[in-house]
Amino acid sequence: MSSTPTYAQLRSVGSYRPSHVLTNETVAAHLDVNETWLHRRTGIRTRRVADDRETLAYMGAQAAVTATRRAGASTDTVDCLIAASMTHQDHGASLARSIADLLPEPPRAALDVNAACAGFCVALELARCLIQGHTFNTVLVVGSERMRDIITDDDRATAPVFADGAGAVLLHGAPEPGIGSPAWGSDPARRHLITRPDPRQADGELSPLQMQGPQVYRWVIDHLPDVATTALERAGVDVHDLAAFIPHQSNDRIITALSVALALPPHVTVVRDITHSGNTAAASIPMAMDTLLQTRPDLAGKLALLLGYGAGMTFAAQVVQLP
Template identity: 40%
Template sequence: MNDGQERLGGVALVALNGASPQPGSRIVGLGAYRPATAVSNQTAAAAAGVDAQWIVQRVGIQERRHATASESVVAMAVEAGDKALADAGAGVDDVDVVILATCSMPSPMPNGAASVAARLGCRAAAGFDVNAACSGFSHALAVADALVRAGSARNVLVVASERMSDWVSAQDRNTGPIFADGAAAALIGPAQHPAVFPVAWGSDGHQADLITIRPQTGHMEMAGRKVFRWTTSALMPVVEAACRNAGITPNELKAFVPHQANLRIISSLAEAIGAPGMVTATDVVSSGNACAASVPLAFHALRQSGRIHSGDRVLLFGFGAGLTYAAQVVLAP
């Protein structure tokens, strides 16, 4: 052993410091990074050839963030991850695994997580990417929870980072005004009692062509109306299953943080849940749809605003391209 590391054939390995199976996991800290460049509806509407009010009426977005050349997927992930570690009072040597949820890396190789781990200074931490599009954070959180409970890691840094502006055409009114950039992170650690409850997840690959990148253009194409119908008609059973997995009813939720796809979708799902006094995240209004980063960005914003408190039952729910979906109840840190 040497400074928390073991070497095998010259390769550094993370020492788990006696990590063993745990009764549960919890979110220890949260962090977020929002690009400084705000794009108004007037600018987005002009590029897409629509009226600014049309964007508000259709998706509820009033402003979105776009990354500059220096704000890469990895660079934004590092910023968010660093803030999550600071929020948790943890150091880089405490991190055993880094999981990056993203679908907007410029190339499939190398993966982004290893670069994020290296730039943060997480020496020899395992690093891998999860691509489940807009449900990526919820998928990565489920994996992190399983790793901690199994004893394969004590602390897992889950980061979601997206540069969707690279993958949409500003001239396409179905995607250009909607998708945005940003990153957010959560540090997952052991708990004596579960505070990340079992995931309810799945996919419907028969409808995968509703949201896709066309090879001919390199841009995303989305059948917006069909996606809207799917999300508002098929996903409530996932909400109910996630609540059952946590041993609660939807009425006991204190907050709902769905994927920030569209304000009408968010409102429809929240109304269907119908929990009295439930706070619903609507970060989409000021941040747009940041794909995998949208759920943790919205979660972070609710916590920062003081609208949720430590121990509150919060339903996180990602859904999107694939078609993929994943939901879990967590206790707010």
């Protein structure tokens, strides 16, 4: 085992967005509401929907290849792939293994994480520990979701919000830390707020996700500013040191309320990828990070606060140095 201190840093990011765009006009027609109501309630104007070819593994692999290429690396340098998803239905097979096997040079180690919409942040911490523990030197973390598979078009709580896509980051060992210790956990007393009580119904069809939106909103605003503040403290920084805030893209009103609660100064960019990507659960933070760095490449190397939260009322936050 190496005695040289090794830290984990983000090296690159990539994303995959399905080609089919689902507009508010189409969603509103199913719900018998108007587009203005939809946008005011969610902040979303369009969202992406995967077709049959765009499987979780396919989208995840596309995002992973993009992240690897942007790092100037090849997939044969990757030691491990961690996949985060809440929509992987085949529990007898690893999504991470399926993604890895689509890469040009598959890594031998692959494992799955399911912490719902906090899954990416949880997987990122696992990758950090594997690198800092000298188990691996290079790790891909992938979030991939087909949320439209587990909702119904006539549910006003979920249909306007959820979407499909994938995002990935490449981490590697480095002499300086690039990822702060997380604040993470869950609130089991509130797990009923977002749930799938019977994953498979009597007719064999998958039962849809159920969400109590107003109660989720209150839980997030009541509890997660403290989680974010703890993550800042563990990283040894405060909000004035940040260049960006990249929360889970759950709802634009929640993003705004969190930004206000954290008293973010004007120079901190609050990422709102939700406007055109919708809520992609475990994929939302890396997809939003990619959007940020494509539009603001000057923020590379600066600090960002990540905050994920979702079903099971799981949550995780950490400060990262942007790749």
